Amino acid sequence: MPHAPMTPAEYWDKYKPYNGEGTQPPPQAHRFDWTQYPGHGPGAEVLGHPLRALELGPAEGKEAAHLARHGVEVTGVDFSSTQVERARAWWKDTPGLSFVHDEACAYLTSASTTPYDAIYSVWGAVWFTDPEDLFPCVLKRLAPGSVFAFSQAEPVVGSYGPQQMRGKWLEGRERELTVLRWQYAPETWVGILERHGFTDIDARVLKAPEPGNLGTLLVRAHSPSTSSDAE
Template identity: 65%
Template sequence: MPRPPLTPAEYWDLYKPHRGEGEQPTPEPGPFEWTQFPGHGPGPELLGAPRTVLELGPGEGADAVHLARRGIEVTAVDFSAFQIERARRWWAHVPGVTFVHADACDFLLTEATEYDAIYSMWGAVWFTDPEELLPLVAKRLAPGGVFVFSHAEPGPDAYGPQQMRGKWLEGRERELTVLRWQYTPDAWADLLKRSGFTHVDARVVPPPGDEALGTLLVRAAVA
């Protein structure tokens, strides 16, 4: 019987520690960018002027730190124990940012705090069933709050949960598989509206130059 796909947490805990030899140096937070192309597309202005922000899937934590250094109170939630331990170690000296080890849906379900903005930059939204996640996000936004997320644009006819594969782990031919959810902008807009969001703007930001893959970028609000 085939082994079920690894969860994203298991994937990142296994993949990240084996990307290179030795301790990875602390990254320097650069521009806050939604696309995978430096200097291309909008920046943090899509979040408005929030006082409190929740990031779902911060990874290395550089984007959360970027916002914290702008005076925003940031909570960053990731279910990879390795990612959170490393982010805490790297950014312990930065005030205004808290890294939490938890599953995104579990955190949203049990945490009573409301946030002015919630976002995910190529993070947890991509790897979580939206039918479960989006209603929980809507409940944790303050009135007038915004939800913004981005990830790679979907390939033709590759919609719904898709398998993402990779072979790393010190050169051994071991395949890791996780699921990521992909939809057209119109499908995302429908999912968000059914989950209680209004003023939905879902689109694909075209790539620059000869690059082949654009960025799905979605912004929605609650009343």
């Protein structure tokens, strides 16, 4: 009898499995990294000086923990209950840091109306959510003039829009699921963000420290400073 298809939540529950002995140690949170290469590229300064920040798809929660240790009130929202439980266990003693189990758009459109000074995603939910659905939700939850920033793998030329991806951690399993990730050239991201009302947009590819390795797309935008800016 065939196995039931794996749900998206189950897919992310299996992200970065731990195969070592004993309790899995938390990652180092001494720096905020946008790229997959520790210590390479810009850090938390991309977000400015937020008092309250929201991370979409934090997984391990390293960047959220780094910000919280520097006095920012941070909420991390992740689709995977497994990732949320792990992050809560690792960073339970970090003041000003909380993790919520929810889907990004659902959380952004929830009852709470308190705005954020920064909303960001590090190779996280922005990569795996249709921007036509997500970006309007993000804009509504940002305080005027605040930052929206995200990073992901640099796009493959000619492979734009929603692209299928299979997680390496699922290879050999009977129940697999293909998820979609959205990738565009930097100038296309600028156009999408402008169309949804964002301003002062910068989108670029950060080259890898070693030639020939995969680079990182980094995008930074702002919500309008006043209501008139959006007209």
